[in-house]
Structure formats: structure tokens, C-alpha cells
Amino acid sequence: MKYSRAFLQTLREPPAEAEIKSHQLLLRAGLARKLSAGVYTLLPAGLRVLHHIERIIREEMNRAGAIELLMPALQPAELWKRGPRYDAARQVMFTAQSATRRTSEETVLGPTHEEVVTDLVASVLASYRQLPLTLYQIQTKFRDEIRPRFGLMRGREFLMKDAYSFDCDSDRATASYQAMYNAYSRIFRRIGLHAFAVEADTGVMGGSFSHEFVVPCAVGESEIATTDDGSYAAAIEKAVSLASPRPHNPPPVPFEKFPTPNVTTIEDLTIKHGVAACCQVKTLVYIADSRPVLFLLRGDHVLNEAKVLAAGFSQIRPATPEEIVSMMGCPPGSLGALKPLPSSITRVIADECLRDQHGMTTGANEEGFHIRNISVPRDLHVDEYRDLRTALDGELHPTTRRPLRISRAIEVGHVFKLGTKYSEAFGARFLDTDGQSKPAFMGCYGIGVTRCLQAIIEQHHDENGIIWPASVAPWQVALLLLDESLHEMAEQLETQLESLGITVLVDDRAERPGVKFKDADLLGLPLRLTLGEKSLNSGGVELKLRAGKESTLVPVQEVPTQVQLVLNQLLTAS
RNA sequence: CGGAGCGUAGCUCAGCUUGGUAGAGCACUUGCUUUGGGAGCAAGACGUCGCAGGUUCAAAUCCUGUCGCUCCGACCA
Missing domain, CATH: 3.40.50.800 (Anticodon-binding domain)
Known part of the structure; x- marks a missing residue:
């Protein structure tokens, strides 16, 4: 190939829109051009790289026994409505319609393909003899990301390799999962990415367990918690740790209201009244599945919304200040889950760290006042204790007792063991050897192909x-x-x-x-x-x-x- | 969705405060010179100053709105 005929255009200076090195180089080296936010043309040189990545992915997927097909990006909304996560998926969906022909049926641009593939398999699957089956494709996904960023790292239209496995039972599904896990390790190694797997949250996808494949990167969008010896690695949403204990848990004494004018934050209470953050109870008001719920945490801890969702809620959001005033009778900044609870609050979940704690300080549900010497079991209304906190840098891992480091990474792949969530919804069932009709056990597996392209640049460049x-x-x-x-x-x-x-x-x-x-x-x-x-x-x-x-x-x-x-x-x- | 910043030539940016003929460097075209780490000289082409409205004798510049782009955050009671 002659340079003069290769449609190669390098840029001497990095375009102002590119913040990170890989994005700058992507544009400067003439690999891609932006059309609009999160939407890129891959230029000939960039496409050649993409083809190499695709070839390696295909080789490894085929080696692992997966079969390639190609599913459509245009999908009837009706299909999604039959599935288990339509409302959640709609948050990132684009819809499409004919410019000239009004049809009653809405069409969406597929953000992913669990629905399509499960519906397809449902129409074909009849016998255990057809299993195991793993199908994959390399195909364009459309997601209306809240904030596209960093070039190909988070786009609204991007190329993904997605695979779906179907098995007779949970154990065999685990074997399929393992096969994909191994294939992923090989793929990332072969394309030159230094990636590793971390335990991950299943999120809106549902399912029983999952790993993210990540490459460490200071500008990555995922946070991971790792021990120095590599024995534990987890996405921050999933990471567990031992909280640093309070220096002293005093015996219970009567509580006491005291004035705290203009104090509305943990920090203010610490500075102006000498109450250590770890001795405060933070009261967060959320709307969880349309109902008000309180989450209680120690003042020095951070709520982990993924763990809240894992507790059985499907949609949560922080309550607005107006909602908080109307439900608690008090603006944020002076809230407490004191007994008796306002009748509007349906449920209170406290973090494990608050169990049996005394001598705590919390808001008095009255502007300008807090209460000290709170005994959590005695004075606060708690329906349930759960792990709600986000692991913090330096905390110890519960079993290995090694300190966790929190760092950033780019998620380049994700594998899920799904179970039967989708196969039940779409009737992907088969007759097993015992003559019983059973839903297939599924797994799903994604690689961000275009994201890998840029992640490789992020890992392989110099000045x-x-x-x-x-x-x-x-x-x-x-x-x-x-x-x-x-x-x-x-x-x-x-x-x-x-x-x-x-x-x-x-x-x-x-x-x-x-x-x-x-x-x-x-x-x-x-x-x-x-x-x-x-x-x-x-x-x-x-x-x-x-x-x-x-x-x-x-x-x-x-x-x-x-x-x-x-x-x-x-x-x-x- | 909240906050901040930016929209002027293909790219990087100046000009805006204090309204008065549209600018520089790189890239592009032509010529001459140069030729192993982003050349020099000369000539040239390239702009509805994001868009709309307003103020004004006069708007890139001031005001309002709008669209786009980028970054930060989207939990700290």
C-alpha cells in the first residue's frame, strides 16, 4: 500500500476536543474522525486495526466452540417489552421510526442482544441434544450514553462482540462460562492488552455471577479494588472490605439534642462540634421502586448503589430536597432515622457497620439540631442490616486481610452467568433426558471491540x-x-x-x-x-x-x- | 440530569475587556531553493466569526435565547 493512496491524514497538533493521550493519538494518527459526540468514523488505517482485532476474536471464539451469526440492530420494542428489563434498558435506548410511514409499532436500535438471541433460540430449541450452544456476533450497538467521552472509549454507537451460551443446567453453564473466560484471556493477550479479570456486579443484566476484564489505566472509567498480591480483584461495585473500626464504642447513655446552627454536612459537624465522621450516622433518602427508603451509613462511609440494587431493588434514585422535606418534615442536613419514623418512610436499611453502635450522632429531624449519644439499636428505626458501603482504599480484605488498593481501569470485556432469567421470559426451553421441559441456563459475554482499539493505544504509546x-x-x-x-x-x-x-x-x-x-x-x-x-x-x-x-x-x-x-x-x- | 468551560480558515489559536474594513502559525495551490527527524523565500486560495433575535449609525466584540462540543459530578444528610 502506498501512503499517498491510503487516505491517511495525520494531524500535527492534537485536536482540542481530545483530552487523553489515546484519544489524541487516535485522531492525530488518522485512525478515526468524530462525526458527533460519541459517534466516529473509522478511517482506513483504523479499520485495518479493527479487522485484526476482529480476526483474533473470531479465531478464539471459534476455538472455544462458539458459532458466529449476525443479528439485527433494528429491533421491535414489543420484543423488549416481553423481556425482564425493558424499563431499565430504555434509559439508554435510541428509537427509530420511518420518516414517511407511520407505524404503530415502535422500533429500537439494539443496545444489546439478549432479547433477540433468546427469542431466536426459543424458536429453535427443542431438545437437550441441541445443547450446549454458544452463539456470537460482532455487531454495532447503539446506546444513548449519558455522557459519551474519550473518543472510542465510551461511544453512543460502537462495535461489540457479544456471545450467548445456552446449557442444560447450571454446572454446564458454568463450564461454558469458563470456556468464554479462557477465550477472553487469550484474546486480550493476543491483541496486546494487559488485561485481567475482576469480580463484578451483575447489575441490570441480572444473573448469578460475573467478571469484568479490565486494563489498568489512570483515565479509566471503572474503579477496581485489588490486593497487592493479586489474590483479590473486584469492581468497586462488588468489592467487600473490613471497615476501619471506630476507635471506641462507648456503653449506651441517654441521648441528648444539641443546637447545630447552619451545620448541614458531615464535615461541618466534625469541624464545628468535634464529632468524628465515624461517629456520625448518615441518613440518605432514596426513592426505591417508587417508595421512600432510608439508607443509614457511618459518616465516613459512602453508599454503594450497586449493593443497594443487589438488595432487591430494581430502580433507585436519591430523593429531591423537596421530596425529603415533604416526607421527613425537615430539609437534608439534619435528618435522622429516629423512632418513631415518619409514616411516609416504608423501609430503613442500615449498613452492617452500624450494628450495635452507641454514642453516635445523627440529625434531629429538625433544622439546626443534631442528637448525640444515639444508640443505634435503641434509638433508630432499622428494618434490616446489610453491606451497603463502598470499599475504601487501604481497608483490609475480609478473608485475606490484605490492604485493598482502589484504582482506575478500562472495562474491555464482561462475562455474566445469567441463569434462566431470559430463557424463562422468552420460553427458551428444551426437553431434558428425563422428559421434563426446562429453561436453558444462559450466559452472556461482551467485548468492546472499538474500545479495545483505543485501549491498546492507551497502553502502547510514547511521546x-x-x-x-x-x-x-x-x-x-x-x-x-x-x-x-x-x-x-x-x-x-x-x-x-x-x-x-x-x-x-x-x-x-x-x-x-x-x-x-x-x-x-x-x-x-x-x-x-x-x-x-x-x-x-x-x-x-x-x-x-x-x-x-x-x-x-x-x-x-x-x-x-x-x-x-x-x-x-x-x-x-x- | 446538575456544574464549569469553549464555539473565529481543514488543524491549533489570537482578536472580544474599551463595538468601527477578518487575523497569525501549521496544512493546501504555484514557482524557486532545500532534502536522514515536522525546511526557506515569494505569490495565491480558503471565513455567512455555531445559529436566531435584540441594542446600535455600526456587532466576532454588548444583551437574550438556542444549538453544538469538552471536562467534572451525578450518593455525603
Whole structure:
């Protein structure tokens, strides 16, 4: 491929819209262009990378026994309404309609395909003999993200590899899950991503357990908790930890109301009245499934909404200040779950850390007043104790007793063991060996393909540009032609290399050498050949690794074999 | 959805405070020179200053609205 014909346009300066390095390089190297927020064109060079990632994904999915198909992005809303999570999924749905023909039936652009695939399998599945079955596709997803960001990292239209497994029973579903888990590990390794699995929340997807595959990254959108020895790794939504204990849990004494004018935050109460955050009870008012619920936590702790959802609620949101006043008779800032509770509150759930705590301080349900020496079991209305808190950096993991580090990561893949939630809803049932009709046990598995593309850049770059892993590089070799008089020699080298199955980008532009070197570094092809009078006079063609500093001179006739040798080393090393 | 910031040439940005003929660098075209790490000189082309309304003799500039883009947050009682 000739550079002049490759529709490659590099940018000298990073566009103002790009904040993070991988996004800047994506645009600067001419891999993608933005159409609108979270919507991108993949330019030819970027598409070549994508194709390599897809090829590796297909190889590994096929190796794991999965079968490829292609499902539609246009999906009738009616299908979703029959499923178990229509309301939640609608939060991110785009809808589509004909511009000229009014139809009564709403169409949605598929954010994912559990509904479609389960409906499909339901129409085909009859016997246990058809199982196990794992179907996958690489297909465009549409999600109206609240906030698209960082280029391809979080888009509103993006490419996903999604797979769905169907099994006779839970154990065999676990085996299918494990097969996908292993395939994912191989895929990420092969495309050059240093990814690892963390225990994850099942969220709106439902199901029994799940792992996220993440790559550590300071600008990642997921938070993970890990122990230093790698024995425990979990998404923050799922992470469990031992709270740092209160220094002292005093014996119960009578409580006492005291004035706290203009104090509405944990911090104010600490500063102005000397009440340590860990001795305060924080009272959060939520609307959970349309009903008011209080969540109580220690003042130094943070509510984990995923754990709230895991407690059996399907939709939650913080109450508005107006709602709080009307339900509690008091604005936020002075709330307490004191007995007797306002009749509007239907349920109070307290974090485990508050069990049997005395000498606590909480709001008096009266503006400008708090109450000290609260005994939680004696004075507060608590229906239930649960783990509601978000793990904090430095806390110990409960079983390994190792300190947790909270850090950021990019989620590049996610595997779920689903159970029968969808198969029951869509009637994906089969007759088992015992003649009984049973719902299939499902799993679902996603990889953010376009996100992987950018995550690779995030993990493989230096101050001069991208350093592509050889397995996914848009071309394997950059051949810089520095003297137009050597055009024919470049032509011959290109042909020879291509006949060996090696992809070459020949920089044949009428540019000065400096420009070609800069662009070559920016685009980041793993191998660089420099052909010019200077190198030729000293014995041949200069060969340099993008990742290295040194270059070697290779006699012209040895170039193809040398390149092949070095490329094979690169490919097997990764 | 809340907060903040930004919309001026293909890209990066200045000009706006204090209203008065639309600017620079890079990129692009042509010519000459240059030719191993983003060249020099000369000539040229490229703009409804996001959009709409208002104020004014006069608006990129002031006011209002709107759209778009980016970042932060979306739990701290």
C-alpha cells in the first residue's frame, strides 16, 4: 500500500476536543474522525486495526466452540417489552421510526442482544441434544450514553462482540462460562492488552455471577479494588472490605439534642462540634421502586448503589430536597432515622457497620439540631442490616486481610452467568433426558471491540506516537522512501514483502525525510525500513523497531528474510 | 440530569475587556531553493466569526435565547 493512496491524514497538533493521550493519538494518527459526540468514523488505517482485532476474536471464539451469526440492530420494542428489563434498558435506548410511514409499532436500535438471541433460540430449541450452544456476533450497538467521552472509549454507537451460551443446567453453564473466560484471556493477550479479570456486579443484566476484564489505566472509567498480591480483584461495585473500626464504642447513655446552627454536612459537624465522621450516622433518602427508603451509613462511609440494587431493588434514585422535606418534615442536613419514623418512610436499611453502635450522632429531624449519644439499636428505626458501603482504599480484605488498593481501569470485556432469567421470559426451553421441559441456563459475554482499539493505544504509546503490537498494527512495516530515484527498489521490496504475507505501507510522498520519520513514529507501525541514498551507500536498508532505539543496516537482498525473522519474533513474543 | 468551560480558515489559536474594513502559525495551490527527524523565500486560495433575535449609525466584540462540543459530578444528610 502506498501512503499517498491510503487516505491517511495525520494531524500535527492534537485536536482540542481530545483530552487523553489515546484519544489524541487516535485522531492525530488518522485512525478515526468524530462525526458527533460519541459517534466516529473509522478511517482506513483504523479499520485495518479493527479487522485484526476482529480476526483474533473470531479465531478464539471459534476455538472455544462458539458459532458466529449476525443479528439485527433494528429491533421491535414489543420484543423488549416481553423481556425482564425493558424499563431499565430504555434509559439508554435510541428509537427509530420511518420518516414517511407511520407505524404503530415502535422500533429500537439494539443496545444489546439478549432479547433477540433468546427469542431466536426459543424458536429453535427443542431438545437437550441441541445443547450446549454458544452463539456470537460482532455487531454495532447503539446506546444513548449519558455522557459519551474519550473518543472510542465510551461511544453512543460502537462495535461489540457479544456471545450467548445456552446449557442444560447450571454446572454446564458454568463450564461454558469458563470456556468464554479462557477465550477472553487469550484474546486480550493476543491483541496486546494487559488485561485481567475482576469480580463484578451483575447489575441490570441480572444473573448469578460475573467478571469484568479490565486494563489498568489512570483515565479509566471503572474503579477496581485489588490486593497487592493479586489474590483479590473486584469492581468497586462488588468489592467487600473490613471497615476501619471506630476507635471506641462507648456503653449506651441517654441521648441528648444539641443546637447545630447552619451545620448541614458531615464535615461541618466534625469541624464545628468535634464529632468524628465515624461517629456520625448518615441518613440518605432514596426513592426505591417508587417508595421512600432510608439508607443509614457511618459518616465516613459512602453508599454503594450497586449493593443497594443487589438488595432487591430494581430502580433507585436519591430523593429531591423537596421530596425529603415533604416526607421527613425537615430539609437534608439534619435528618435522622429516629423512632418513631415518619409514616411516609416504608423501609430503613442500615449498613452492617452500624450494628450495635452507641454514642453516635445523627440529625434531629429538625433544622439546626443534631442528637448525640444515639444508640443505634435503641434509638433508630432499622428494618434490616446489610453491606451497603463502598470499599475504601487501604481497608483490609475480609478473608485475606490484605490492604485493598482502589484504582482506575478500562472495562474491555464482561462475562455474566445469567441463569434462566431470559430463557424463562422468552420460553427458551428444551426437553431434558428425563422428559421434563426446562429453561436453558444462559450466559452472556461482551467485548468492546472499538474500545479495545483505543485501549491498546492507551497502553502502547510514547511521546512520539503509537507503538502498535505486531498482531494488530494497521501495517506491519513502514517503508520510508527518502529518495525518489530509488522508487523502483522500493516497489520491488514492497512486492517481495507482500509475497511473504507481510503488510507494508510505503511512504512514497514528496515530503522531506523529517516529515516521514515523524509520521512513521506517530502511526507506530512495528517495523521501519528506511531506504535512501545514505543508507544504500553504507550498505543497504536501515531496519528499526518502533519500540526500540537501535537500527541495523540490512543488505537489500536480505531485507525480506530479515523482516520476516524480526516480525516472527515480535509476534511470538507477545 | 446538575456544574464549569469553549464555539473565529481543514488543524491549533489570537482578536472580544474599551463595538468601527477578518487575523497569525501549521496544512493546501504555484514557482524557486532545500532534502536522514515536522525546511526557506515569494505569490495565491480558503471565513455567512455555531445559529436566531435584540441594542446600535455600526456587532466576532454588548444583551437574550438556542444549538453544538469538552471536562467534572451525578450518593455525603
